[in-house]
Amino acid sequence: MKIAVVGIGKIAQDQHLPAIAASPDWDLAATVSRSGKVDGVEAFTDLSVMLEDRPDIRTVSLCLPPVPRFAYAMQAIRAGRHVMLEKPPGATLAECHALTEAAREAGTALYATWHSRQADMVAAARAWLADKSLRRLTVTWKEDVRRWHPGQAWIWEPGGLGVFDPGINALSIVTEILPDAIHVTDARLEVPENCQTPIAADIRFHHAGGAEVTATFDWRQEGPQTWEIEAVTDQGRLTLSDGGAVMQVDGVAAGEAAALGGEYPRLYEQMARLVERGGLDMDLRPLVLVADAFTLGRRVTTAAFVD
Numbered sequence: 001m002k003i004a005v006v007g008i009g010k011i012a013q014d015q016h017l018p019a020i021a022a023s024p025d026w027d028l029a030a031t032v033s034r035s036g037k038v039d040g041v042e043a044f045t046d047l048s049v050m051l052e053d054r055p056d057i058r059t060v061s062l063c064l065p066p067v068p069r070f071a072y073a074m075q076a077i078r079a080g081r082h083v084m085l086e087k088p089p090g091a092t093l094a095e096c097h098a099l100t101e102a103a104r105e106a107g108t109a110l111y112a113t114w115h116s117r118q119a120d121m122v123a124a125a126r127a128w129l130a131d132k133s134l135r136r137l138t139v140t141w142k143e144d145v146r147r148w149h150p151g152q153a154w155i156w157e158p159g160g161l162g163v164f165d166p167g168i169n170a171l172s173i174v175t176e177i178l179p180d181a182i183h184v185t186d187a188r189l190e191v192p193e194n195c196q197t198p199i200a201a202d203i204r205f206h207h208a209g210g211a212e213v214t215a216t217f218d219w220r221q222e223g224p225q226t227w228e229i230e231a232v233t234d235q236g237r238l239t240l241s242d243g244g245a246v247m248q249v250d251g252v253a254a255g256e257a258a259a260l261g262g263e264y265p266r267l268y269e270q271m272a273r274l275v276e277r278g279g280l281d282m283d284l285r286p287l288v289l290v291a292d293a294f295t296l297g298r299r300v301t302t303a304a305f306v307d
């Protein structure tokens, strides 16, 4: 199937283009970008021109930051195209609901991707937790923003999510692996004095089974990076580390990696199946948690951030 990638930035170059190139399902037929190109692929600078000129391209993958993405997604859906959304699926929940409604009316496939859910051991962790009683779950997501988002001003602007840009990846895993629902009860957000979005956050959640569930996100961690979820249950302690790539039970390696290597190859495989059967995959639970953390969060002003 032919696909166009819109927004040739960091994640498109690091992950989307290699995953499409290696996929048996997809053929990169066009790019839409104000500045980037891919050798040998037709390049557009305007989405509406691409939609008009290339009716043979039925699917578009949107790799833009969250704020500009809605207008692009709506335009593609109204032109009858299937749409794959980078995470988060919108800058707001209302945008996601509007896209869902539009795709339903147009009969196009719409996929809110959560790449971290495709990490090697997430499916194994979900299976392990399915019959356990959770007592405590602790998320620790600490990374160096300068290393992962060099020069990206949008992450500090309204709608850019700040530290919730990586934090939502952790929440996408948590909502996938836990059999019970959680919701935010309390949050503390540290916001640099020169930014609109937090650089660190501590969040507490209500868990339907009464377990203690907390998350700590911090973008100021230099040296080794920490992307870890620990779940203490009635039958042992599960640790998912390296963003879901490594799983241990009581300190011993456990679980089998999901088939097909890599988060983005799995996303494109799932998009292919979604297009074939038609329909929507718009799980908004991670974005609900983030929106609620912003609604309930107590803001604390912290030192200015200088990139």
Ligand code: NAP
Pocket (backbone or CB within 6 Å): 006, 007, 008, 009, 010, 011, 012, 032, 033, 034, 035, 036, 063, 064, 065, 066, 068, 086, 087, 088, 115, 148, 149, 152, 154, 165
């Ligand atoms: P980026 O490199 O800063 O931006 C991606 C592209 O979006 C830019 O190259 C630009 O494309 C386009 N763009 C930016 N602002 C725009 C605007 N106002 N209007 C129209 N186009 C605009 O960002 P990124 O790191 O790739 O992140 C994009 C999305 O992927 C985010 O939602 C992020 O959460 C997600 N993501 C990022 C990473 C990562 O490691 N960076 C990992 C996983 C997911 P053109 O110049 O080509 O027009």
